[in-house]
Amino acid sequence: MKKPILGCIADDFTGATDLANNLVRGGMRVVQAIGVPNAPLDEEADAVVVALKSRTIPAAEAVAQTLQALRWLQAQGVQQVYFKYCSTFDSTPAGNIGPVTEALMNALGCDFTIACPAFPDNGRTVFKGYLFVGDELLHESGMRNHPLTPMTDSNLVRVLQAQTKRKVGLIDYRSVARGTEGVRERIAKLRSEGVQVAIVDATSNAELVAVGPAWADLKLVTAGSGIAIGLPQNFGLREGDAATAARLPSAQGLRAIVSGSCSVATNGQVLSFLSGGGAGFAIDPLQLAAGADLVQQALDWAKPRLAQGPVLVYATAEPAAVKAAQQKIGVEQAGALVEHALAAIARGLVEQGVGQLVVAGGETSGACVQALEISRMRIGPQIAPGVPWCHARSPVAPGGLHLTLKSGNFGGPGFFREAFELLA
Numbered sequence: 001m002k003k004p005i006l007g008c009i010a011d012d013f014t015g016a017t018d019l020a021n022n023l024v025r026g027g028m029r030v031v032q033a034i035g036v037p038n039a040p041l042d043e044e045a046d047a048v049v050v051a052l053k054s055r056t057i058p059a060a061e062a063v064a065q066t067l068q069a070l071r072w073l074q075a076q077g078v079q080q081v082y083f084k085y086c087s088t089f090d091s092t093p094a095g096n097i098g099p100v101t102e103a104l105m106n107a108l109g110c111d112f113t114i115a116c117p118a119f120p121d122n123g124r125t126v127f128k129g130y131l132f133v134g135d136e137l138l139h140e141s142g143m144r145n146h147p148l149t150p151m152t153d154s155n156l157v158r159v160l161q162a163q164t165k166r167k168v169g170l171i172d173y174r175s176v177a178r179g180t181e182g183v184r185e186r187i188a189k190l191r192s193e194g195v196q197v198a199i200v201d202a203t204s205n206a207e208l209v210a211v212g213p214a215w216a217d218l219k220l221v222t223a224g225s226g227i228a229i230g231l232p233q234n235f236g237l238r239e240g241d242a243a244t245a246a247r248l249p250s251a252q253g254l255r256a257i258v259s260g261s262c263s264v265a266t267n268g269q270v271l272s273f274l275s276g277g278g279a280g281f282a283i284d285p286l287q288l289a290a291g292a293d294l295v296q297q298a299l300d301w302a303k304p305r306l307a308q309g310p311v312l313v314y315a316t317a318e319p320a321a322v323k324a325a326q327q328k329i330g331v332e333q334a335g336a337l338v339e340h341a342l343a344a345i346a347r348g349l350v351e352q353g354v355g356q357l358v359v360a361g362g363e364t365s366g367a368c369v370q371a372l373e374i375s376r377m378r379i380g381p382q383i384a385p386g387v388p389w390c391h392a393r394s395p396v397a398p399g400g401l402h403l404t405l406k407s408g409n410f411g412g413p414g415f416f417r418e419a420f421e422l423l424a
């Protein structure tokens with residue numbers, strides 16, 4: 001069996017499918033493991049993505065989990081390692097991007113790597129080392145209010161330098177504009193100055209593809225999912241191979257959406273689905289806290305409706321409603337109650353014959369994937385930038401399950417319907 005050539009470690013589940021999606025677009029066949037597998041890979045793939053939930057856990061734990069993933073990937077024979085974090089560089093001075101990068105560099109005996117969260121398809125661009133989210137600088141975007149990783153500085157050289165002892169520098173837009181040669185020259189210069197990690201400017205897919213060959217010699221790359229579109233070419237794979245790489249078994253079963261994301265994008269998607277006549281059941285955290293059995297109620301509600309088309313079960317709410325619930329029952333308690341209920345509902349829906357399931361929200365996805373006992377997924381076609389369909393093995397769905405894990409911020413208003421249209 002051909003060994004995977006690229007080994008990836010992602011710091012959350014939806015981020016992992018985002019990365020896998022871009023590798024597939026570049027022509028790679030990709031398998032995603034949920035957590036570090038305890039057995040060797042038994043199917044053919046060009047790249048493997050190990051999905052961790054290590055973004056906001058204590059840095060020492062993130063390092064330990066990452067190194068365990070690295071050892072498993074090395075045992076599968078990978079030639080290059082890719083550490084995937086968020087395109088908004090979600091982290092704090094304590095980590096985890098810096099400490100994990102350092103630990104990987106130490107373990108791989110690597111004295112130079114890059115750090116590039118750019119993801120132009122979703123409006124994340126880096127210019128002169130400053131990260132933009134759409135037209136706003138990172139620290140002026142909604143990320144400044146993130147509950148766990150508030151991003152208050154857009155200068156990534158400064159942000160990363162605060163997290164690592166290794167010297168951080170910049171491969172700036174002038175070098176990137178000169179393509180692979182320009183970048184190679186810049187790397188040589190930075191190395192001579194003692195720089196070991198370089199932020200990379202990038203504002204377009206064309207740039208990411210053009211400079212991809214410059215990363216071929218690096219044992220480790222660290223990035224969002226953007227640079228993935230330029231990597232497959234280094235292994236002789238091309239965009240033209242993407243249709244084959246993205247092939248999944250044909251879709252079967254009933255269709256459902258489970259949404260626990262409260263982002264602006266997801267609120268718009270839920271509204272669009274409901275106002276277009278879609279059937280929806282709302283989960284209220286206050287009722288959950290009061291002991292209502294909303295899981296059973298939602299499943300009873302869904303049963304007669306599933307045959308008519310996709311059903312939506314959602315806790316998605318506007319910021320004021322979320323805040324009100326959080327004030328009454330606490331942020332963590334509200335989150336945990338909702339996640340637990342949505343995960344049980346996802347499992348119940350699959351037991352009722354759902355074979356095509358959309359899950360919205362990173363934490364929600366983690367909870368659903370666990371409830372469905374999914375350990376591995378193959379990555380299929382892209383629904384929207386950063387969001388592919390996947391085909392998962394699950395003991396709850398012996399014939400396999402088509403599943404998509406949507407990052408809160410990703411997808412346009414019509415995402416839910418577009419997702420099912422793509423499979424049909």
Ligand SMILES: Nc1ncnc2c1ncn2[C@@H]1O[C@H](COP(=O)(O)OP(=O)(O)OP(=O)(O)O)[C@@H](O)[C@H]1O
Pocket residue numbers: 014260261262263266285315316317321322323325326334335336337338339360361362363364365406407408409
């Ligand atoms: N109505 C609600 N009130 C309070 N908390 C809620 C409500 N609905 C969902 N939640 C919780 O909010 C959190 C949403 O996080 P999640 O990661 O799923 O979405 P996201 O942050 O939009 O996605 P991503 O991490 O991909 O950006 C979950 O813990 C969920 O349980």
Ligand SMILES: O=C(O)[C@@H](O)C(=O)CO
Pocket residue numbers: 012014015016018019085086087088119224225362386407408
């Ligand atoms: O890079 C991104 O923005 C996403 O893949 C992500 O990591 C969401 O949590």
